[in-house]
Amino acid sequence: MTDIQQVVPEPRQAETRFRAFTARHLDTLTQRAGLSDAERLAVRAVATVLPFRTNSYVLDELIDWEAAPDDPMYRLVFPQPDMLPGSDVSRMAGLLSENAPESRIHAAAHEIRMRLNPHPAGQLLLNPPSLEGRPLPGLQHKYPETVLFFPRQGQTCHAYCSYCFRWAQFVDEPDLKMATDDIGTLVAYLRELVATKRRNPADDLVSVLLAAGDDALTTQELLSSLFQLVVAGHDTTASLIGNGVVALLDYPRQLQALLADPGRMPAAIDELIRFTAPVPHATFRVTTEPVTVGGVEIPAREQVLVCLGSANRDPGRFPAPHALDIGRGDGTNLGLGHGIHYCLGAPLARLEARVAFEALLGRHPGLLLAADRDALTWTRGDGLVLRGLTSLPVVLGPSSIPAKSRRHR
Numbered sequence: 424m425t426d427i428q429q430v431v432p433e434p435r436q437a438e439t440r441f442r443a444f445t446a447r448h449l450d451t452l453t454q455r456a457g458l459s460d461a462e463r464l465a466v467r468a469v470a471t472v473l474p475f476r477t478n479s480y481v482l483d484e485l486i487d488w489e490a491a492p493d494d495p496m497y498r499l500v501f502p503q504p505d506m507l508p509g510s511d512v513s514r515m516a517g518l519l520s521e522n523a524p525e526s527r528i529h530a531a532a533h534e535i536r537m538r539l540n541p542h543p544a545g546q547l548l549l550n551p552p553s554l555e556g557r558p559l560p561g562l563q564h565k566y567p568e569t570v571l572f573f574p575r576q577g578q579t580c581h582a583y584c585s586y587c588f589r590w591a592q593f594v595d596e597p598d599l600k601m602a603t604d605d606i607g608t609l610v611a612y613l614r615e616l617v618a619t620k621r622r623n624p625a626d627d628l629v630s631v632l633l634a635a636g637d638d639a640l641t642t643q644e645l646l647s648s649l650f651q652l653v654v655a656g657h658d659t660t661a662s663l664i665g666n667g668v669v670a671l672l673d674y675p676r677q678l679q680a681l682l683a684d685p686g687r688m689p690a691a692i693d694e695l696i697r698f699t700a701p702v703p704h705a706t707f708r709v710t711t712e713p714v715t716v717g718g719v720e721i722p723a724r725e726q727v728l729v730c731l732g733s734a735n736r737d738p739g740r741f742p743a744p745h746a747l748d749i750g751r752g753d754g755t756n757l758g759l760g761h762g763i764h765y766c767l768g769a770p771l772a773r774l775e776a777r778v779a780f781e782a783l784l785g786r787h788p789g790l791l792l793a794a795d796r797d798a799l800t801w802t803r804g805d806g807l808v809l810r811g812l813t814s815l816p817v818v819l820g821p822s823s824i825p826a827k828s829r830r831h832r
């Protein structure tokens with residue numbers, strides 16, 4: 424047990440760093456579950472075909488190892504031999520036992536995957552929309568109400584579910600993965616969608632926006648809005664959470680006030696949006712006529728970049744604007760825009776941030792940075808409109824949830 428404990432520490436009330444575990448850790452991890460040599464080999468055999476990934480939080484906080492391998496969380500995360508036909512498990516186990524070359528193992532795994540119906544209902548072939556008779560990989564448009572866009576980068580999870588129907592996204596099979604890095608394809612598809620709805624309006628958002636008339640939205644503005652509906656809200660919410668954690672750690676008294684009164688969370692979210700906005704600049708605007716701002720005349724038809732972050736630090740609007748104050752109560756800010764440009768996803772962004780902060784701070788009130796403050800870098804996003812952390816190393820600290828409650832909740 425000594426080696427196992429060194430690889431996967433026993434749950435304890437101590438500082439915990441995030442660590443990922445993959446298939447190469449399986450043999451040691453399954454020893455902890457009390458599996459025999461043959462049972463461990465079967466688990467590894469399944470993991471050559473289906474993906475496995477978990478992390479230290481799942482292992483230390485969620486799995487009841489005394490009940491493993493029957494513990495529900497263990498079964499949810501770890502590969503199970505009954506996920507594949509017995510003959511396939513035996514075949515892959517035999518290859519592993521004889522230390523077969525990687526090429527043979529990959530070839531056998533590929534053959535098995537092709538029999539597992541990796542894309543039910545023909546979604547890889549039937550669901551992608553087409554443009555001028557050409558299918559658009561990386562997009563899914565099965566239902567009229569939704570368009571799904573799968574970027575080539577960033578498709579991962581911190582812990583895979585053993586029965587995840589999206590498993591084909593996480594194995595080394597490029598031909599099975601729904602992904603694209605061609606943003607132009609998405610824009611071209613949206614352009615064709617607008618043209619189609621202009622000819623044949625229906626009961627949907629695109630038709631409603633078109634019905635407003637050309638005086639309301641130009642085609643370019645409509646495309647811009649649709650594009651943002653598809654891709655917006657992912658980086659921005661993640662960046663708000665990361666930026667907000669750093670801000671609260673920078674202002675420990677504010678963090679303690681929030682921990683003492685979780686009912687202040689909605690106001691705290693608004694203050695974090697003001698103080699450390701993930702969108703510090705608005706998208707480009709164009710003047711329709713000459714305008715004077717701060718004594719500087721801007722001619723007509725000039726691009727203007729509005730700095731929302733600067734407006735949110737305006738001392739004429741916010742007392743002590745460069746300090747974080749969750750009890751500020753100064754009303755709205757421009758972190759989510761204003762007027763006709765107000766963020767359509769604002770309620771969802773606030774809800775996501777609230778859920779994340781309540782869960783994180785509720786479980787780990789002793790959260791600390793695991794790196795020097797000056798070592799943090801904000802390079803996520805485009806560096807202009809978007810602002811987010813490249814990474815945020817933290818020490819979770821002791822959990823506020825007793826071990827037994829964690830294991831059985």
